[in-house]
Amino acid sequence: QDKLKIGMTFQELNNPYFVSMQEALNEAAADLGADVVVTDAGHDVAKQISDVEDMLQQGIDILLLNPTDSAGIEAAVHAAKAQDVIVVAVDANANGPVDTFVGSKNRDAGYMSCKYLAEALGGEGEVAILDGIPVVPILQRVEGCKAALEEFEGISLVTTQNGRQDRSVALGVVENMIQSHPNLAGIFSVNDGGAMGALAAIQGSGRDIKLTSVDGAPEAVKAIADGTPFIETTAQFPRDQVRVGLAMALAQKWGARVVPGEVPIDVMVVDSENAADFSW
Amino acid sequence: MSHEENTGAAGKSGGFTLGRLLHSPLALPLIGLIVVSVLMGLASDNFFSLNNILNVLRQVSIVGILAVGMTFVILTGGIDLSVGAVMALVGTIIAGLIVNSGIPAPLAMLAGLVLGTVIGLANGALVAWGRMPAIIVTLATMGMARGLALIYSGGYPISGLPSWISWFGVGRIGVVPVPVIIMLVIYAIAWVLLQRTPFGRHVYALGGNETAAKLSGVKTQRVKLVVFGISGLTSAFAAVILTGRLMSGQPNAGVGFELDAIAAVVLGGTAIAGGRGLILGTLIGAVLLGILNNGLNLMGINPYLQDVIKGAIILLAIYIGREWR
Amino acid sequence: MSHEENTGAAGKSGGFTLGRLLHSPLALPLIGLIVVSVLMGLASDNFFSLNNILNVLRQVSIVGILAVGMTFVILTGGIDLSVGAVMALVGTIIAGLIVNSGIPAPLAMLAGLVLGTVIGLANGALVAWGRMPAIIVTLATMGMARGLALIYSGGYPISGLPSWISWFGVGRIGVVPVPVIIMLVIYAIAWVLLQRTPFGRHVYALGGNETAAKLSGVKTQRVKLVVFGISGLTSAFAAVILTGRLMSGQPNAGVGFELDAIAAVVLGGTAIAGGRGLILGTLIGAVLLGILNNGLNLMGINPYLQDVIKGAIILLAIYIGREWR
Amino acid sequence: MLELNGIRKSFGKIEVLHGVDLEVRAGEVHALLGENGAGKSTLMKILCGILQPSAGTIRIDGTERHFADYDQAIAAGIGIVFQEFSLIPHLDAVENMFLAREMRGPLGLLNRKAMRARAGQIMRQLAVDVPLDVPINRLSVAEQQFVEIAKALSLEARILVLDEPTATLTPSEVEHLFKVMRELRRQGVAIVFISHHLEEIFEICDRITVLRDGDFVGSCAVSEVDNDRLVEMMVGRRIENNFPPKPAPDPAAPLAIEVEEVQLKRGGPVSRFALRKGEILGFAGLVGSGRTETVLAMLGAGPATRCKVKVDGVETRFAGPDEGLAHGIGLLPESRKEQGLITSFSILQNVSLNNYGKYRKGHWFIDLKKELDCTRTAMGQVRVKAQGPHARVDTLSGGNQQKVVIARWLNHDMQVLIFDEPTRGIDVGAKAEIYALMRAFTEKGGAIIMISSELPEVIGMSDRVCVFRSGGIVATVEGDAINSETIMTHATTGRVEHVA
Numbered sequence A: 001q002d003k004l005k006i007g008m009t010f011q012e013l014n015n016p017y018f019v020s021m022q023e024a025l026n027e028a029a030a031d032l033g034a035d036v037v038v039t040d041a042g043h044d045v046a047k048q049i050s051d052v053e054d055m056l057q058q059g060i061d062i063l064l065l066n067p068t069d070s071a072g073i074e075a076a077v078h079a080a081k082a083q084d085v086i087v088v089a090v091d092a093n094a095n096g097p098v099d100t101f102v103g104s105k106n107r108d109a110g111y112m113s114c115k116y117l118a119e120a121l122g123g124e125g126e127v128a129i130l131d132g133i134p135v136v137p138i139l140q141r142v143e144g145c146k147a148a149l150e151e152f153e154g155i156s157l158v159t160t161q162n163g164r165q166d167r168s169v170a171l172g173v174v175e176n177m178i179q180s181h182p183n184l185a186g187i188f189s190v191n192d193g194g195a196m197g198a199l200a201a202i203q204g205s206g207r208d209i210k211l212t213s214v215d216g217a218p219e220a221v222k223a224i225a226d227g228t229p230f231i232e233t234t235a236q237f238p239r240d241q242v243r244v245g246l247a248m249a250l251a252q253k254w255g256a257r258v259v260p261g262e263v264p265i266d267v268m269v270v271d272s273e274n275a276a277d278f279s280w
Numbered sequence B, C: 001m002s003h004e005e006n007t008g009a010a011g012k013s014g015g016f017t018l019g020r021l022l023h024s025p026l027a028l029p030l031i032g033l034i035v036v037s038v039l040m041g042l043a044s045d046n047f048f049s050l051n052n053i054l055n056v057l058r059q060v061s062i063v064g065i066l067a068v069g070m071t072f073v074i075l076t077g078g079i080d081l082s083v084g085a086v087m088a089l090v091g092t093i094i095a096g097l098i099v100n101s102g103i104p105a106p107l108a109m110l111a112g113l114v115l116g117t118v119i120g121l122a123n124g125a126l127v128a129w130g131r132m133p134a135i136i137v138t139l140a141t142m143g144m145a146r147g148l149a150l151i152y153s154g155g156y157p158i159s160g161l162p163s164w165i166s167w168f169g170v171g172r173i174g175v176v177p178v179p180v181i182i183m184l185v186i187y188a189i190a191w192v193l194l195q196r197t198p199f200g201r202h203v204y205a206l207g208g209n210e211t212a213a214k215l216s217g218v219k220t221q222r223v224k225l226v227v228f229g230i231s232g233l234t235s236a237f238a239a240v241i242l243t244g245r246l247m248s249g250q251p252n253a254g255v256g257f258e259l260d261a262i263a264a265v266v267l268g269g270t271a272i273a274g275g276r277g278l279i280l281g282t283l284i285g286a287v288l289l290g291i292l293n294n295g296l297n298l299m300g301i302n303p304y305l306q307d308v309i310k311g312a313i314i315l316l317a318i319y320i321g322r323e324w325r
Numbered sequence D: 001m002l003e004l005n006g007i008r009k010s011f012g013k014i015e016v017l018h019g020v021d022l023e024v025r026a027g028e029v030h031a032l033l034g035e036n037g038a039g040k041s042t043l044m045k046i047l048c049g050i051l052q053p054s055a056g057t058i059r060i061d062g063t064e065r066h067f068a069d070y071d072q073a074i075a076a077g078i079g080i081v082f083q084e085f086s087l088i089p090h091l092d093a094v095e096n097m098f099l100a101r102e103m104r105g106p107l108g109l110l111n112r113k114a115m116r117a118r119a120g121q122i123m124r125q126l127a128v129d130v131p132l133d134v135p136i137n138r139l140s141v142a143e144q145q146f147v148e149i150a151k152a153l154s155l156e157a158r159i160l161v162l163d164e165p166t167a168t169l170t171p172s173e174v175e176h177l178f179k180v181m182r183e184l185r186r187q188g189v190a191i192v193f194i195s196h197h198l199e200e201i202f203e204i205c206d207r208i209t210v211l212r213d214g215d216f217v218g219s220c221a222v223s224e225v226d227n228d229r230l231v232e233m234m235v236g237r238r239i240e241n242n243f244p245p246k247p248a249p250d251p252a253a254p255l256a257i258e259v260e261e262v263q264l265k266r267g268g269p270v271s272r273f274a275l276r277k278g279e280i281l282g283f284a285g286l287v288g289s290g291r292t293e294t295v296l297a298m299l300g301a302g303p304a305t306r307c308k309v310k311v312d313g314v315e316t317r318f319a320g321p322d323e324g325l326a327h328g329i330g331l332l333p334e335s336r337k338e339q340g341l342i343t344s345f346s347i348l349q350n351v352s353l354n355n356y357g358k359y360r361k362g363h364w365f366i367d368l369k370k371e372l373d374c375t376r377t378a379m380g381q382v383r384v385k386a387q388g389p390h391a392r393v394d395t396l397s398g399g400n401q402q403k404v405v406i407a408r409w410l411n412h413d414m415q416v417l418i419f420d421e422p423t424r425g426i427d428v429g430a431k432a433e434i435y436a437l438m439r440a441f442t443e444k445g446g447a448i449i450m451i452s453s454e455l456p457e458v459i460g461m462s463d464r465v466c467v468f469r470s471g472g473i474v475a476t477v478e479g480d481a482i483n484s485e486t487i488m489t490h491a492t493t494g495r496v497e498h499v500a
């Protein structure tokens, strides 16, 4: 039991955002000479609890938890704490006695994106929101977005549809949005996955619709740099979230008693001006 | 495993012997279970600890309970794709009744069980009297149940349940987890229903030859109605455990669980066309699936690769089983 | 709608008349299509614009093509749950071959079509010679294909395709979108195969009575092999369009598309037990589903409620259709 | 005690019973006779509440009754053995007998002991030894038939309907059944008996009722009619000699098929036989003696431990009926509905099903016009009675369905046809036509293996006869030796040699 064992459970692993977290984790663990166990819940909280239980059987020391659902995962947090495992929630918070939560300022991200969109539209026109899976970070982005849009009198939010953060679903949904709203001028997508689908739909329609989003995924950044209708994404820092989260856990493991309960990670506007130099 | 067990492929009377077991339809699922367990035990030190075994059983409990209702439906020659969605809907409504409507938890759970049964009966009525194929009916109700769960909850998980509800998900009686006990009790009841009651005979008869069953005077439509009702009820029981495990109502829970439940039933040796199979086989099938998930996790296998390995093992198990039976 | 149409449910000879159409198995899907279109047209101004109609057809194309292979499989009495996952795998590999391995795009697409066919044939071989139930075989290969797609891509979408590939997804010939043309060509070929070749008759015969077909000398196993091969091939064609539409390889695309494809087939009047149905019905079924999605979107209905309405309309359509046939 | 009056029944627009009367007295065996499709089974289903009459009344003991379903008929003391088996394949005999009327013990649970005891008692009463706790699908056809009868008896019916129970029984089993029927008659049970074997009518029945195309023809005592009169009532005309004349045997004719050895299971007998061109080779034997299994094994469609076949002198191995087809060998299976026809297909599609080589256009496609012409010709040849080539076969009566399968093979230019029970359930008129077609086929140089459980048919049609017992051939007879004593002796006492 000399080697440090780190477990990380992801809400999904077929999204570059989380895959890059996993890469950062592997790099950091290699530096430390620690073992890593990773699981993929596929958006299923029940499976995620099982995954955590299985990791606890393997005797992990640190649990990095990227919960599918904050409330649903609580049992896993309790189980981990019962075995004195250090629990750090990453990206989205979890209920229960989590030691530290490291996550983006999701409300800010939504706010910044939509403010950018509204300003790019000159403060007026019809906009739509391309929603996603109803989990807390996504809900916060939508909340932030709406708050920003309300600051502009000329902007009207005409529809909110769900693209499930899936490129192919989003594509169809946005095509229909464009059909039904001939005056649509802007779309905010809750993440880059959905935004890429929306971008394909906009380009396919040949209409002039501006698109903003949240994440900073490589594809999105490239599309922004290329001068497409995709004008902005509010970047998060997935790798940094893992690095900071792991650091908090290690600090506690080494005996630090005043570990912050929450470490918000800033978000950053990426647009055509800085896109070329940005990467996760 | 009693000698009067009706497998739909009965053997002769007689005591319990190894030879008899080897010729029972349970033989193959059991062998599969043993082989996979041994492999997992060799690959991972923790596998055979009491703790881990209880852990696997607890994880199995939800799909295991869904698979009970699925077994009834498949034995009659039907299929129920709605179980996962019904579980999510019932779980969401139980949580909503408690948290939003302030209804006492036991009452809310009772309401949930009734709701699950009613949805199951609705499926059954559409199949029996509507004479529509089960796969389409339950495909449609799957979408509808999921949609209703999301509408009811507004898409948000519903949390804030009284803490004692977690007893259903993580509590223990002695060392045995509560969900495991609930699951075993449900299996025992299902066994009695299938092996010891006229209704059970009728379930097998319906799957064996519907026309003949009808001509013999079996009320085939009522049997169909009831098996889907049972499936709805077991989905609701699964929802109670799920609520206890997640301490919240999750409208998105249980996506794809119907496929796991079907896999458990078929791995357990039940014919997908109906008429033949044992509820004990389903239990073994569910545990086998659980062990696969758990073992592959314990071995630290890449999550993507786990899907591939799981698929291959299921194919292999069914392939061998097909010759045996 | 020709008088020699092979529906597996023979009709009389005669020219084309309204009476004949009303008694053809296409009557109900067509009526459904018309009713739903009119409703949507009333509820939304944009619905009947040429632009929107082409838009709907383009959205339909992917599921529409998957449903062609599914029709063949269902007509023989089987089912193919792997179509969505195979599409994702093929799409990912096409993109990977072009972007990562630098293989010329046409060659990569050809490889993708071959790969899809090979996976389909593997399903078919397991069903035909392995004598395993199709639902289980394709359930397992569905998981495996998805896992392989994720392993191959490492979970990242694969982008950076040459821009002309988007022609397959968003290009137009005249006003008609390219994917729509591809879909219609595939339907035409499928129609000829089913109605004008011995192979087509054997597909229907297999679904009508497998034993009788076998004893009369039909090579039933080969027919099974081929229908699954066709399903793999159409999944690969769908993958090409998907790649063009998304301009990337998406390992997680197409989740649940198998259910949409099944719904299209059954809405189109094909019996889920096999032996009866028309490929044109499937096209109508796919368009009907597409119109539902599009219309409910156009009407700005709450997305959660859309699932419920869709389920109810499917149930209603099948319920009425069942009496009619 | 049972009286049906003016029963009418329509399916959709087509009326199949046009006012039929039937009167059955307690303690008699009443024969219900008629050609295929005359409406016998339909009338019985109406009696049992499975179908509802469009008009007419049912009286039992003088009081008018309406049965909404079979259960109500059972309660009124009616039991039926259906023409099609109604057993559940994976349940055992006890479970099948008591299906839907299980005996219950405490808590409403099954009382298996009581049911098993009662089942044993009924089986003893029938004096048959059927294994009670083996799945039904592992029993022989005859054993299944007796389970059916036992099931009807377990209802303690006062009116018992037997719809063609002897079609699947051997003469000795039929005798046994008759003994049981006589005993029931003595106990005052009224029995309605349906059969196409007229000699059975004279043996067991007291009175008869004849239907023709859904019309009531007449009712009388058996003693008032003879065989010819009966046939005339059923068919509406006299039938001359059933069997076409046999040609002179030609021992020099070349062999179409030579089976050097075939063994069905390890330790079973090994059979050999040869089929000459231009002959009809009969396969006789008791039900379950292995005739069907032997031909299936020969074609690779059934299990065999050894199988060596020469076609036209060349050793050949068949992996399935498709390869037999390629060598000009066609199989007409014993059960037309389960094994012969695609019931949802039209006549045309059924006839051309395995014969597209004949109707190709541009190699890949079906020549629809040629297909239609050929089907018309073939239908005319075997005289299928139907609205046209596009009629669905499941709207045809049993005899016409059988003719469709025969038309398929005659249209196919085969060298060898294997006919398994070609006339099972076929009425006397249609039989004669089928016999003539078989002879015409062999006169053109074809060869036929005819499996049949009807001794007169075997004797009347076969040029040579192979007699089967316990899975193998025990004797091959020809010429004058083809008579019922010789064949029955071999079939019941012939020695089989077991080979490891």
Ligand SMILES: Nc1ncnc2c1ncn2[C@@H]1O[C@H](COP(=O)(O)OP(=O)(O)OP(=O)(O)O)[C@@H](O)[C@H]1O
Pocket: D011, D016, D034, D035, D036, D037, D038, D039, D040, D041, D042, D043, D083, D395, D396, D397, D398, D399, D425
């Ligand atoms: N469900 C049905 N729908 C349409 N027609 C039917 C149906 N059942 C029976 N018929 C028709 O009713 C007629 C009488 O059939 P029935 O089965 O009573 O004949 P049967 O006298 O028993 O003949 P067999 O000697 O062949 O058993 C036939 O022409 C048959 O085609």
Ligand SMILES: Nc1ncnc2c1ncn2[C@@H]1O[C@H](COP(=O)(O)OP(=O)(O)OP(=O)(O)O)[C@@H](O)[C@H]1O
Pocket: D137, D138, D139, D140, D141, D285, D286, D287, D288, D289, D290, D291, D292, D293, D294, D334, D451, D453, D468
């Ligand atoms: N449906 C069945 N299921 C299981 N075994 C059967 C079945 N039918 C027949 N058998 C068994 O198969 C063996 C040979 O049957 P087979 O059908 O070849 O006989 P057959 O001489 O052709 O008689 P039949 O007149 O019934 O066709 C017998 O031992 C019989 O008991």
Ligand SMILES: [Mg+2]
Pocket: D040, D041, D042, D083, D163
């Ligand atoms: Mg009849």
Ligand SMILES: [Mg+2]
Pocket: D291, D292, D293, D334, D420, D451
């Ligand atoms: Mg036979």
